[in-house]
Amino acid sequence: MSGSRTDMLKTARAEPLWPRPPLWVSALGAAALALLIAYPFIFTTSFSQHLMILILLYALMAQSWNVVAGLSGQISLGQAIFFGIGAYSSTVLFAKYGVTPWVGLMVGMLLSALAAVAIGVPTLRLRGHYFAIATLLIGSSVQIVFQRWDWVGAASGLYVPIERASPWFYLQFHTSKVPYYYLALGAAAGGYLAVWKLRRSRLGFRLQALRDEPDGAASLGIAIARHKVLAFMISAAMMSVAGTFYAQYVLVLDPERLFSAEISIIVLLMTVLGGSGTLWGPALGAAILVPLSEYSRIWFGGTGRTIDLILYGILILLVCMWRPSGILSLLEERIRRRTEMP
Amino acid sequence: MSPLLDVSGLTKRYGGLTANADIVFDVNEGEIVGIIGPNGAGKSTLFDLITGFQQPDAGCVLLDGRDITGLRPDRISRLGVARTFQKLKPFLDLTVTENVIVGALAHTSDMKTARDRALESLAFVNLLEKRNNFARELSTGQRKRLELARGLAMSPRLILMDEVTGGVDQRSIAGLIALVLELKQRGLTIVMIEHNMQVIMRLADRILALHAGRPIAFGAPEQVRSEPAVVDAYLGTVTDAA
Numbered sequence: 164m165s166g167s168r169t170d171m172l173k174t175a176r177a178e179p180l181w182p183r184p185p186l187w188v189s190a191l192g193a194a195a196l197a198l199l200i201a202y203p204f205i206f207t208t209s210f211s212q213h214l215m216i217l218i219l220l221y222a223l224m225a226q227s228w229n230v231v232a233g234l235s236g237q238i239s240l241g242q243a244i245f246f247g248i249g250a251y252s253s254t255v256l257f258a259k260y261g262v263t264p265w266v267g268l269m270v271g272m273l274l275s276a277l278a279a280v281a282i283g284v285p286t287l288r289l290r291g292h293y294f295a296i297a298t299l300l301i302g303s304s305v306q307i308v309f310q311r312w313d314w315v316g317a318a319s320g321l322y323v324p325i326e327r328a329s330p331w332f333y334l335q336f337h338t339s340k341v342p343y344y345y346l347a348l349g350a351a352a353g354g355y356l357a358v359w360k361l362r363r364s365r366l367g368f369r370l371q372a373l374r375d376e377p378d379g380a381a382s383l384g385i386a387i388a389r390h391k392v393l394a395f396m397i398s399a400a401m402m403s404v405a406g407t408f409y410a411q412y413v414l415v416l417d418p419e420r421l422f423s424a425e426i427s428i429i430v431l432l433m434t435v436l437g438g439s440g441t442l443w444g445p446a447l448g449a450a451i452l453v454p455l456s457e458y459s460r461i462w463f464g465g466t467g468r469t470i471d472l473i474l475y476g477i478l479i480l481l482v483c484m485w486r487p488s489g490i491l492s493l494l495e496e497r498i499r500r501r502t503e504m505p
Numbered sequence: 506m507s508p509l510l511d512v513s514g515l516t517k518r519y520g521g522l523t524a525n526a527d528i529v530f531d532v533n534e535g536e537i538v539g540i541i542g543p544n545g546a547g548k549s550t551l552f553d554l555i556t557g558f559q560q561p562d563a564g565c566v567l568l569d570g571r572d573i574t575g576l577r578p579d580r581i582s583r584l585g586v587a588r589t590f591q592k593l594k595p596f597l598d599l600t601v602t603e604n605v606i607v608g609a610l611a612h613t614s615d616m617k618t619a620r621d622r623a624l625e626s627l628a629f630v631n632l633l634e635k636r637n638n639f640a641r642e643l644s645t646g647q648r649k650r651l652e653l654a655r656g657l658a659m660s661p662r663l664i665l666m667d668e669v670t671g672g673v674d675q676r677s678i679a680g681l682i683a684l685v686l687e688l689k690q691r692g693l694t695i696v697m698i699e700h701n702m703q704v705i706m707r708l709a710d711r712i713l714a715l716h717a718g719r720p721i722a723f724g725a726p727e728q729v730r731s732e733p734a735v736v737d738a739y740l741g742t743v744t745d746a747a
Contacts, residue, residue: 172628175636180617182637365614372596372607378558379594379652383659384582384611440598499600501637 181363182501188494199348203341212340216412218453219347220405223354224426225433225445227401230358232431233440234367235394236374237287241298243426244282244305245275245399249406250421251309254321257333264334268407275403276396287391290377299424306422321416334411343412350408351446354401359442361397370394371440402430432475436482438489447491451478507570509534509663509694515554515564517547523718524550528564530713530723532663537685537695539709539726541702543738547718548698549591552665555696556588557581568663583611587656588665591698593648595640595655601627602636604651608658626658630684646673657688664688666697670704682707706730714738 184192198205203212224246231239252274253267286297310318326333336342361367373380373387381387410416420426430445433452438444455478456471463470482489508531517525525547532538540548553559555566557578565574573581582588587608596604605623606616613619627633630650635643643651649669656664669685670678678701685708689695699705705712705726712729714722716738722729729735 168628168631168633171633172624175624175628175633176621180620363616365610365616365619368599368603368607368610371599371603375596375598376594378578378590379596379655380607381558381578382556382582382588382590382594383608383655384579385607386577386579496639499603499637500639 178501182498184498188498203344209340212344214454214457216340216344216347217457218449219344219351220409220412221430221433221449221453222446223347223351224402224405225430225437225449226351226354226358227398227405228430229434229439229441229445230361230401231395231398233434233444234362234374235370235391237391237395238292238295238431239298239395239398240295240424240427240431241282241302241305242398242402242430243422243424244278244298244302245402246406246409246426247305247309247418247421248275248278248399249403250410250416251315251321251406252403253407254323254410254416255315258321258324263332264407264411265332268404271403271407272400275399279395279399280392283392283395284388287395288388299427302422302424302427306418309418309422316416318418320418323410323414323416325414335414343408346408347412350404354404355442355446357397357401362442366390366393374440429475432479435489436478438491438495441489441491441495443495444489444491448489508532508567509536509569510555510696511567511570512551512555513565513567515551515566516562517550517554517559517718518562525554525561526718528713528715528720530720532694532696534694535689535692536710537689537697537708539705539712540696540698540715541700541705541712541729541735542715545717546715546738548715549667550718551715552588552667552696552698555581556586556665582659585660585662586665587659587661587663589649589652589656589667589669591667591671593645593652595643595648595651597639597641599640600636601632601638601640601643601651604640605654605658608655611659623654623658626654629657629687630654631680646677649673653684661693663694663696666695668698668700670699670701678704702730 202215206212224242228239228242231237249271252271253264256262256267256270257264282298282301286294309315315321326335327337330336330342369380369385369390373385373390377387429452433448434445436451437446437448452475455474459471459474486493510532512531513529515525515528528551530538540551542548550559554561557576560575565572568584568586573584596607602620602623605626606619609619609622624633624636627636630653632647632650632654635647640648640651653666653669670681673681682704685695709726711724712726713720714729714732714735721734721738722732
């Protein structure tokens with residue numbers, strides 16, 4: 164090897180393993196984190212806290228879609244299945260057996276991961292759009308099952324029994340939204356931290372490789388089907404966490420809402436808007452779409468439900484025309500390319 | 506000593522078309538075997554059959570005496586077989602270094618070790634200056650070297666290279682030849698599909714010539730070049746084209 168090449172290798176080895184974001188990005192991140200921690204003390208109205216709780220939960224849900232679709236390239240249209248499983252697991256265990264929702268949370272994650280295996284093993288070995296179609300149809304089937312299943316309340320759903328003692332044990336807070344806020348913040352932070360680690364791990368690299376080029380990945384020893392199922396399991400477990408927290412927050416389980424295709428679609432829209440495959444894209448998408456939906460509901464009343472979908476449509480069109488890989492992709496690309504922002 | 510790769514009776518049919526018919530050849534440890542033949546001779550199909558990307562209809566592939574016929578591509582890869590593709594398959598949304606890290610992760614889960622292994626591999630194919638570019642920004646020649654680096658990073662025993670000099674400008678060819686010779690010196694066993702006769706005559710210890718899916722000659726380069734069937738196949742193509 165020539166001398167100059169040896170020198171260049173030395174330089175390259177000395178570079179940090181992970182590119183450091185520009186200073187202004189780190190500063191912005193620190194400010195955002197401080198704001199998130201102080202938020203319920205700055206914004207004390209019930210509505211502003213409610214809004215942020217929803218943004219945080221949806222940010223977690225969108226990230227769950229991002230793991231299976233953005234990282235491993237498999238378009239799931241059935242994420243609501245795991246949202247529902249998470250909500251029902253904790254509620255059924257608590258309502259029928261008095262088990263704390265903390266245990267229900269973990270049972271929900273486990274059941275969701277198992278459901279992901281059951282759905283993923285037969286469908287993820289197929290290439291093309293079969294997985295998207297299968298998850299969409301299985302999603303509506305699961306909804307129908309829960310609407311007919313008497314043991315879990317059928318179409319009228321379930322209520323989380325009110326428990327005023329030991330709120331942190333029963334995960335119910337009847338006087339303030341602040342504990343819910345920090346629970347949602349904790350869940351979202353945990354999810355994003357896990358995905359941040361995942362993206363820097365062997366598994367994360369392998370998922371991105373098979374997303375870009377399955378044959379190339381297989382030629383490097385990556386078991387394609389097994390890795391896709393793994394990504395789907397992680398995604399399902401994350402979605403389930405959001406389901407359990409949502410159930411504890413609203414205390415009412417309505418299968419019509421929990422298993423709706425709308426939830427599966429909205430997490431997709433958020434991620435695509437913010438930047439599919441990026442770490443912070445799903446959070447940005449949630450931060451834009453949740454207020455849009457809530458405010459349009461306020462301004463337009465009951466009819467707001469359709470207005471927000473029209474606005475989503477317009478936003479998605481704009482992103483497709485302006486930057487198909489999402490709002491945040493430009494920034495992440497520049498950081499990985501190790502060049503400064505202009 | 507038994508050969509590292511031993512292919513016998515390998516056959517692949519697509520309906521009425523026979524892409525590979527009864528192919529027999531072997532590759533000894535540390536050897537370079539070249540595969541030549543006009544377009545459509547079945548060279549890339551043969552690579553796909555050996556590496557598990559397609560299933561043969563008959564025949565068998567032994568790697569170091571072990572039957573690997575019809576195994577999944579990733580399992581064959583994990584036995585130490587790397588390959589490049591004629592239709593290149595880079596991970597477009599990853600950077601050059603990240604592409605090669607995926608190969609290096611075959612033997613380690615430590616990212617720092619994998620990164621350093623990837624950088625060595627990139628230095629070897631002389632692509633280090635592009636390390637922080639995205640794969641989609643590379644030219645065809647650079648992508649070929651990237652794919653080679655990616656395969657080499659998993660420290661294979663055997664590598665199958667599909668036309669590394671194809672689409673590469675003349676000036677770079679000398680560098681690629683030197684690179685292949687250095688790999689051989691390091692003890693790597695190589696099977697390479699090559700259109701450039703000068704390159705393959707120079708590099709290969711033995712050559713397998715294919716024509717219309719059939720093996721027409723297998724042996725030392727000079728011997729294969731003077732084989733009447735090989736001369737016919739090549740002159741025949743020229744006549745067809747004229």
